[in-house]
Amino acid sequence: MEFPPDHTHTNGIQPHFSPSAPVEQRRVGLVYDERMCKHSTPRGESHPENPDRIRAIWNKLTSAGIRQRCTVFDAKEVEDKYIAAVHTSNHINLIKTISSKKMASKRNKVAARYNSIYFNEGSSESAYLAAGSMLEAAEKVAKGELNSAFAIVRPPGHHAEENEPMGFCLYNNVAIATSFLLNQKELGVNKILIVDWDVHHGNGTQKMFWKDSQVLFFSVHRHEYGSFYPTGDDGSHIMIGEGPGAGYNINVPWENGQCGDADYIAVWDHILLPVAKEFNPDIVIISAGFDAAIGDPLGGCRITPHGYAILLKKLMKFSRGKIVMALEGGYNLNSLANSVAACVEVLLEDKPIAESFEAYPFESTWRVIKAVREELSAFWPVLADKLPEELTSKVAPLLQIYSSQSEDEYDDGPNTLSEDVTIPLSKLNLSEDVNDQVTATYSQAWRSELAKIDVWYASFGSNMSESRFLCYIQGGQTEGMKRPCRGAVDKTKPKEVTWKTVPHRLFFGRESTVTWGPGGVAFLDPETNNQEKTFMCLYKITLEQFNDVLLQENVRMDTRSPFLDLNALDFIEYEKSVSLEALKDGWYHNVVYLGKENDIPILTMTCTHATVEGFKSGKIPICAPAKEYADTLVRGLVQGKQLSEDEAVAYVQEAATKPL
Numbered sequence: 001m002e003f004p005p006d007h008t009h010t011n012g013i014q015p016h017f018s019p020s021a022p023v024e025q026r027r028v029g030l031v032y033d034e035r036m037c038k039h040s041t042p043r044g045e046s047h048p049e050n051p052d053r054i055r056a057i058w059n060k061l062t063s064a065g066i067r068q069r070c071t072v073f074d075a076k077e078v079e080d081k082y083i084a085a086v087h088t089s090n091h092i093n094l095i096k097t098i099s100s101k102k103m104a105s106k107r108n109k110v111a112a113r114y115n116s117i118y119f120n121e122g123s124s125e126s127a128y129l130a131a132g133s134m135l136e137a138a139e140k141v142a143k144g145e146l147n148s149a150f151a152i153v154r155p156p157g158h159h160a161e162e163n164e165p166m167g168f169c170l171y172n173n174v175a176i177a178t179s180f181l182l183n184q185k186e187l188g189v190n191k192i193l194i195v196d197w198d199v200h201h202g203n204g205t206q207k208m209f210w211k212d213s214q215v216l217f218f219s220v221h222r223h224e225y226g227s228f229y230p231t232g233d234d235g236s237h238i239m240i241g242e243g244p245g246a247g248y249n250i251n252v253p254w255e256n257g258q259c260g261d262a263d264y265i266a267v268w269d270h271i272l273l274p275v276a277k278e279f280n281p282d283i284v285i286i287s288a289g290f291d292a293a294i295g296d297p298l299g300g301c302r303i304t305p306h307g308y309a310i311l312l313k314k315l316m317k318f319s320r321g322k323i324v325m326a327l328e329g330g331y332n333l334n335s336l337a338n339s340v341a342a343c344v345e346v347l348l349e350d351k352p353i354a355e356s357f358e359a360y361p362f363e364s365t366w367r368v369i370k371a372v373r374e375e376l377s378a379f380w381p382v383l384a385d386k387l388p389e390e391l392t393s394k395v396a397p398l399l400q401i402y403s404s405q406s407e408d409e410y411d412d413g414p415n416t417l418s419e420d421v422t423i424p425l426s427k428l429n430l431s432e433d434v435n436d437q438v439t440a441t442y443s444q445a446w447r448s449e450l451a452k453i454d455v456w457y458a459s460f461g462s463n464m465s466e467s468r469f470l471c472y473i474q475g476g477q478t479e480g481m482k483r484p485c486r487g488a489v490d491k492t493k494p495k496e497v498t499w500k501t502v503p504h505r506l507f508f509g510r511e512s513t514v515t516w517g518p519g520g521v522a523f524l525d526p527e528t529n530n531q532e533k534t535f536m537c538l539y540k541i542t543l544e545q546f547n548d549v550l551l552q553e554n555v556r557m558d559t560r561s562p563f564l565d566l567n568a569l570d571f572i573e574y575e576k577s578v579s580l581e582a583l584k585d586g587w588y589h590n591v592v593y594l595g596k597e598n599d600i601p602i603l604t605m606t607c608t609h610a611t612v613e614g615f616k617s618g619k620i621p622i623c624a625p626a627k628e629y630a631d632t633l634v635r636g637l638v639q640g641k642q643l644s645e646d647e648a649v650a651y652v653q654e655a656a657t658k659p660l
């Protein structure tokens with residue numbers, strides 16, 4: 001195929017734009033291959049790094065008409081000799097043979113030796129295709145056949161180390177492509193900038209080019225003083241490279257989650273761009289993880305698709321826009337697909353991007369930026385100047401909305417997650433009257449969105465009785481209750497009611513409640529226990545109504561923002577439970593995922609694992625239910641045709657007396 005010569009419009013630093021100038025089309029390559037979907041969990045277990053990730057991207061690029069504007073090429077398996085530049089022969093041997101028949105019986109055992117790794121019969125092929133596709137994309141861009149390219153590949157690569165797969169990564173795709181470019185002398189590539197904007201530190205890539213001054217490795221990631229995955233000191237800002245590579249390894253370690261467009265842009269403007277200008281790379285490779293995207297279940301950060309577009313646009317002024325992107329993480333399918341689409345559009349079009357936004361970086365962001373600049377100023381004098389006070393004094397408040405208390409099902413996961421906070425902190429403590437006005441002003445947007453989503457609310461307590469549950473929806477008071485309920489904003493009755501038993505322990509604790517008076521209330525141990533069987537009444541309601549029930553169960557009046565939103569709904573399927581920080585004084589602030597019924601998630605609310613420990617140790621009293629409360633439970637079970645009255649009484653009795 002014949003390509004026109006390398007386009008010259010962006011001849012380096014400042015392309016000239018005028019509103020009437022025609023938008024120039026750039027040649028952008030895309031590589032995607034369904035065969036990279038063959039790598040999946042051995043028994044179909046759900047996992048964030050799954051084939052749907054790249055399918056979602058491909059579908060989005062196609063439906064948005066973006067794919068059609070690109071040069072699509074086929075994936076090709078990488079040759080072992082190119083892998084050997086960054087991985088050991090042991091490692092190559094492992095990945096080459098892991099999917100063979102003869103390894104079938106050992107495969108899971110081998111995977112268990114590594115940190116956050118699974119293998120199946122398709123892993124080998126997918127890994128070779130992922131690395132090969134990235135290499136091919138990089139070669140085409142280096143040769144000028146393409147202006148830039150995006151390799152939509154999996155498994156991802158940046159955690160993979162010289163001698164071990166790690167963190168969902170088998171081969172280090174970006175590192176393999178980087179050494180390939182440097183080793184093919186005829187390509188004339190001598191300096192490569194790798195930008196790793198995945199929310200996790202690119203530990204593998206860092207080590208592979210640790211002593212190399214031809215590769216400037218830049219990673220911005222959640223670090224939290226070494227407690228965020230991959231834990232330890234590797235991602236610290238004092239890790240700057242060694243020997244000739246000293247100063248060519250730059251880590252920007254976030255102290256907290258929630259970082260968004262403003263934080264990343266500040267890092268670009270005050271660290272990455274000045275250094276990149278000095279370094280003057282021949283090509284830019286992006287380890288493009290999208291798990292710092294808003295709504296990502298593992299990342300807990302908040303970059304918007306437009307934010308990614310800005311970050312990418314800022315990098316296009318280097319190496320004449322020769323940019324090769326490789327997919328790394330990114331686990332919220334919508335956010336992932338939208339962010340990739342925004343990036344490919346930037347690669348395609350030579351047009352300016354509006355950079356107006358009102359948010360400021362966090363105070364911690366400025367602290368990190370200053371520390372990084374200080375650490376590296378000896379190598380990059382451009383970082384030596386002190387940042388002006390009027391710049392760094394403008395900060396956004398940090399607000400933790402909810403955090404997960406669940407066990408780490410995947411090592412690759414944060415323990416906190418946040419949502420986009422638009423209500424200023426100062427408004428969070430208002431008197432009730434003012435509260436209602438604020439509710440009216442702020443409630444509309446989230447309500448209409450969450451009203452479209454159905455969930456099963458599963459009750460194991462008094463809500464099993466429909467008349468009692470309807471008080472939470474329609475307001476009012478039923479037999480045995482000491483006070484009325486306010487009800488939900490949407491008073492529509494549940495669309496469906498069904499029953500199910502779950503392998504969890506039911507127990508009663510605390511001394512008294514506002515609604516029922518003296519006596520304990522029901523809790524479900526969030527931990528699965530196959531010896532146990534608890535009856536659950538499932539109500540099909542909207543996620544909006546679920547939030548209203550959640551607030552009433554936790555005796556809160558504040559409904560200005562949802563506490564379990566769409567992000568949390570995505571998140572909970574993987575984490576199994578989400579402890580709602582904003583409701584942490586309530587007894588039922590831990591939302592637990594119990595699987596699906598007709599493809600709709602089943603959610604319940606109970607105490608946290610930590611509280612169960614409190615009950616077990618006697619720190620929080622175990623206590624049988626009040627009579628009215630127990631009667632309501634029995635009524636629910638009998639009306640739901642689960643048990644006869646005698647059986648129901650015995651069931652409640654047993655849960656109330658059996659030791660935890």
Ligand SMILES: [Zn+2]
Pocket residue numbers: 198199200289291328329330
């Ligand atoms: Zn990641």
